[in-house]
Amino acid sequence: MLNWDTALEYIKGSLSLPSGFIEKTDNEIKNRLQIDTIPTFSEYFPDDAYTSVLVDTAAYNHARPNWYYFFDEEELDIYSIKECYFSMSNEIGLYHPIQGPINFESMAWWSLEVFKSRIFQQASDYSITYKFREPNIVEVLPGDMVENFAIHYEREQPHDLRKIPNTLKNWFLKLAVADVKIWLGSIRTNYGDGLITTPFGDIPLKGESILAEGRDDRMELIDRFVDQSMPSVILDIG
Secondary structure, rough: OOOEEEEEHHHHHHHHHHHHOOOOOOHHHHHHHOOOOHHHHHHHOOEEEEEEEOOOHHHHHHOOOOEEEEEOEEEEOEEEEEEEEHHHHHHHHHOOOOOOOOOHHHHHHHHHHHHHHHHHHHOOOOOEEEEEEOOOOEEEEEEHHOOOEEEEEEOOOOOOOOOOOOOHHHHHHHHHHHHHHHHHHHHHOOOOOOEEEOOOOOEOOOOHHHHHHHHHHHHHHHHHHHHHHOOOOOOOOO
C-alpha cells in the first residue's frame, strides 16, 4: 500500500538534482501534491465509495423536493454516482423474483424473470430513477416512494494515498515527480539560470530545463491516463 513516506522518498530520489537539494520541505511537497497531483490522478482513476441517505433526517433533505444530500466521510470531492440501491419493495413491485436460484435447473427461470422485471421497469409506476447533481446531491423520482437507500459513487482519491491501486502506483508516482519538477522549475526561473548558494554549495538552478521536462512528462502521462481509463469497446462485425 502506498503511503507518503514511500512517495516522498521516490520523488526526491527521482529528481536527480545536484547534491539532492530541494528548496521545499517534505510537508510543502506533500501539500502541493494534495492540491495538484491527487485531483488530476483522480479525474482518470477515481476511488469507489459507499454511503447511505437517510430520507427522514433533516441533514439529508434539500430545499427542493426529491433532492437529497449525501456525504463523503472524508469530505473528498464527489465525481459521479455509479448506482443507487433502493428498498427491495420496489424490486418486488417490478415482479423481480424474491428468492435467487437454488440450483442449475432454476437458473434459467430466475434469469428470465429478472430480465422481464428490467423490461417492465421502464413503464412501471414503481420505477425509480436518479440523477447526480453536483456537488453532493442526488435527485430521485418519484420522491414519494423513496425509503432510506445506499449510494455507490466515485470520488477523489483519499489524501493519505491508501486507495491508490497497486497496478497504478508507479503512474501516480511519476505524475507526482512531474508536478514537483514543474513547481521547482517555475520557482527557479524567477532567479535566472545561474547558481544558488546553499549549505551544500553552489547549485545550478536549471529552472527552464526542469520546468520543460516536467511539462513534457506530465503531458505524456495524461495521454496514457486517457488511453488507460477509456472503457474497452468490442465491435461485432458480421
